[in-house]
Amino acid sequence: MLRASLREISAALKEGQVSPVELCQKYLALIKATKFLNAYISVTEDIALKQAEASEKRYRKGQRLGDLDGIPVAVKDNFSTMGIETTCASNMLKGYIPPYNATVVQKLLDQGAILVGKTNLDEFAMGSGSTDGVFGPVKNPWSYSQQYREKCMRNSSTSNEELSWLITGGSSGGSAAAVSSFTCFAALGSDTGGSTRNPASLCGVVGLKPTYGLISRHGLIPLVNSMDVPGILTRCVDDSATMLGVLGGHDPKDSTTVQDPFHPFQIPNITDTSQLCIGIPKEYNAPGMSSETLAVWSKAAGLFEKAGAKVVEVSLPHTCYSIVCYHVLCAAEVASNMARFDGLEYGHRSSADKSTEALYAATRREGFNDVVRGRILSGNYFLLKQNYETYFIKAQKVRRLIVEDFAKVFSSGVDVLLTPTTLSSAVPYVEFIKEDNRTRSTQDDLFTQAANMAGLPAINVPAALSERSLPIGLQFIGRAFCELQLLTVAKWFEEQVQFPVIQLQDIMDQVDAVSQEEKSASFP
Secondary structure, eight states: OTTOOHHHHHHHHHTTSSOHHHHHHHHHHHHHHTGGGOOEEEEOHHHHHHHHHHHHHHHHHTOOOSTTTTOEEEEETTBOBTTBOOOTTSGGGTTOOOSSOOHHHHHHHHTTOEEEEEEOOSGGGOOSSSOOSTTOOOOOGGGGOHHHHHHHHHOTTOOHHHHSOBOOOSSSHHHHHHHHTTSOSEEEEEESSSTTHHHHHHHTSEEEEOOTTTBOOTTBOOSOTTTOEEEEEESSHHHHHHHHHHHBSOBTTBTTSOOSOOOOOOOOOOOOOTTOEEEEEGGGSOTTOOHHHHHHHHHHHHHHHHTTOEEEEEOOTTHHHHHHHHHHHHHHHHHHHHTTOSSSSSSOOOSOOSOHHHHHHHHHHHHSOHHHHHHHHHHHHHHSTTTTIIIIIHHHHHHHHHHHHHHHHHHTTOOEEEEESSSSSOOBHHHHTTSOHHHHHHHHTTTTHHHHHHTOOEEEEEEEEOTTSOEEEEEEEOOTTOHHHHHHHHHHHHHHHOOOOOOHHHHHHHHTTSOHHHHTOOOO
């Protein structure tokens, strides 16, 4: 029952095979049992049980609110939740309790979904590992997969570093780990440069970044307004479509949302792929990509070709400039967005009282970590009057060229692009932290951030297991507002590869094996 799809569990609830309260209790118990993963910042047990009781009453009366009624979900802790602390994994917002719900959160609640908790992330979503938040790093559930640990132990050259727990990717690592470890049926993430697809790939789940403007950003604490998109993490492509059907559409509170009506859809099953054209961007065969990822990518292209689809090599010539362009624009918007945290209106406030300027400086020094402060400083530098044309305006021009690259490819007849999602499978935490945050983000967002700059929909689909029995995901990028086509292709691919998801029992078998020190570890 815990491994069921959204459609399956919805039917089971409707038929009375399981009750919302019973389901909620099982998930809350599993969250406690896997606490050592550090996927959640806060577990909303009391609220969840009250919501489950209300859902159960509705089912008894035959008045359920929607397909998500009674289903446990989780929300990344940078979405505002009324009456529930929202921290962005930062000292700056510890203790902040929003007076309203983000639109996407409210839509879930309006459907009767059960909120079981707020998930962990990199501070203010700035990172690619979910290792830089003040509540400590998130651990990848696949670290405790029996297959992975057995293969490590059989390899005599395996070091203690390699056997240590693995990163989840970021910044939505908590949401990805929560879905992967079966502690919720679906979770909200956010995606600015790959923050949903990156952890989805490393944790072996589906991660969807919709078209910019299809889902409301109202209540999502902003990182980069022109690229932020609420993301969806699920265990199968059909579940992503179900969630998108609930969350999509115009929001009068967000002027960037699409004005045209959005109609939920079910993904059709396709048997004839002969009319499909899959593009393979040659620039995505980048240095640093593991041989395993390259092999999985090539095999996937061959799978489409064998099924009758047209597979063509395409060029996105400005890809080589996209990372630099992204980081200039990201830092500039971060500097602007973080200016609101001054210690006067909300959030942390320093005890410094010598002057207003001293209060600002002390508050921001105490409230932000080095990663956030570094991006603020870089952004302010790029926005200086003497630097504005050289950096910010030039980056905007390059962004336009990147958008035009995608437009040319899609106008040539290509339906969907097939690319890697990450350079490799998950790496051990001790190896990951050897690089600084900026360098890590540059490497890990290589294949994902261009879709954000172009505002295009993209999805990670688990494709295969590596030699170490760790997930390798592939990314599909579609035309703007063509989610139906994108998800149809993604579902066909998902059905062909039959990815062997982690076994729930594997995780539970490891609970007792994890040291008491690790399970109870607290982080500064």
